[in-house]
Amino acid sequence: xxxxxxxxxxxxxxxxxxESLERFGEDVSKVADKAxxxxxxxxxxxxxxxxxxxxxxxxxxxGNTRKSLDQDKRTEHGDGQVxxxxxxxxxxxxxxSIMLMYGTPTITPDRKLYAAVFGAKTKKEVAEIQGEVxxxxxxxxxxx
Amino acid sequence: MKDIVELLxxxxxxxxxxxxxxxxDEYPExxxxxxxxxxxxxxxxxxxxxxxxxxxxxxxxxxNIDRTYSVLEExxxxxxxxxxxxxxxxxxxxxxxxxxxxxxxTVYYIENY
Numbered sequence: 001x002x003x004x005x006x007x008x009x010x011x012x013x014x015x016x017x018x019e020s021l022e023r024f025g026e027d028v029s030k031v032a033d034k035a036x037x038x039x040x041x042x043x044x045x046x047x048x049x050x051x052x053x054x055x056x057x058x059x060x061x062x063g064n065t066r067k068s069l070d071q072d073k074r075t076e077h078g079d080g081q082v083x084x085x086x087x088x089x090x091x092x093x094x095x096x097s098i099m100l101m102y103g104t105p106t107i108t109p110d111r112k113l114y115a116a117v118f119g120a121k122t123k124k125e126v127a128e129i130q131g132e133v134x135x136x137x138x139x140x141x142x143x144x
Numbered sequence: 145m146k147d148i149v150e151l152l153x154x155x156x157x158x159x160x161x162x163x164x165x166x167x168x169d170e171y172p173e174x175x176x177x178x179x180x181x182x183x184x185x186x187x188x189x190x191x192x193x194x195x196x197x198x199x200x201x202x203x204x205x206x207x208n209i210d211r212t213y214s215v216l217e218e219x220x221x222x223x224x225x226x227x228x229x230x231x232x233x234x235x236x237x238x239x240x241x242x243x244x245x246x247x248x249x250t251v252y253y254i255e256n257y
Contacts, residue, residue, distance in 0.1 A: 095238075098237070098238055099238040099240075102162075102201060102203075102237055102238075102248065103162045103177075104162075104163070104238055104240040104246075105160070105164075105165040105171065105175075105177055105203075105205060105239070105240065105241075106163065106166065106167045106169075106240050107163050107240065108161075108162060108163030108164075109162060109163065109179050109201070114181060120182065120184050
């Protein structure tokens with residue numbers, strides 16, 4: 001069983017930033033890649049913090065859940081969209097993360113694990129990270 | 145403010161908080177669980193919030209896999225009729241007993257004040 005959940009953020013003024021970058025002849029997809037990779041690094045760090053402070057021992061038994069944290073920085077482009085997979089590799093040891101995030105009748109959901117990816121604070125930080133990457137890219141081009 | 149536990153109880157199955165069963169307990173044959181995963185406030189005016197968005201996960205577990213779909217759909221319709229916003233028609237979740245399968249919904253209720 002694989003479980004993918006898409007999440008997106010709204011960045012105010014992003015369309016205008018993209019238009020400005022395109023006017024300068026910049027490859028916007030490369031900027032988008034950078035924004036997504038930094039997002040993934042941020043979320044992975046959130047997940048590591050959540051695991052370290054969890055009441056569950058992520059290093060007991062095989063430690064598969066911790067090891068399954070996806071480190072691949074490849075992005076996917078298509079249909080005018082760019083995406084990146086973040087979180088646990090469900091097919092390779094990460095399935096326990098679903099049980100821990102959403103709980104079972106005998107296990108309460110791990111709030112921090114869920115918030116590390118889907119929480120309101122995470123979404124706000126991700127929007128800021130991505131907005132900053134685009135703004136910095138425009139600043140660099142304007143200074144050339 | 146709608147009480148989600150009261151509402152789900154009208155369907156005739158036990159309704160318990162997610163994680164409140166002990167692993168040695170016998171599961172009921174069919175039952176709901178729930179979890180309030182977030183309740184952010186919003187629509188601030190003069191430093192006071194004027195609404196809260198209650199986010200719930202609603203789970204249904206059964207020994208009959210078909211009923212995890214049909215009863216969860218009944219719950220989805222009931223919640224919608226009572227002002228809850230349902231994001232999708234549900235997804236599979238893990239069960240810690242091999243006898244039971246489970247599915248869950250993510251729903252929201254906007255409380256204005």
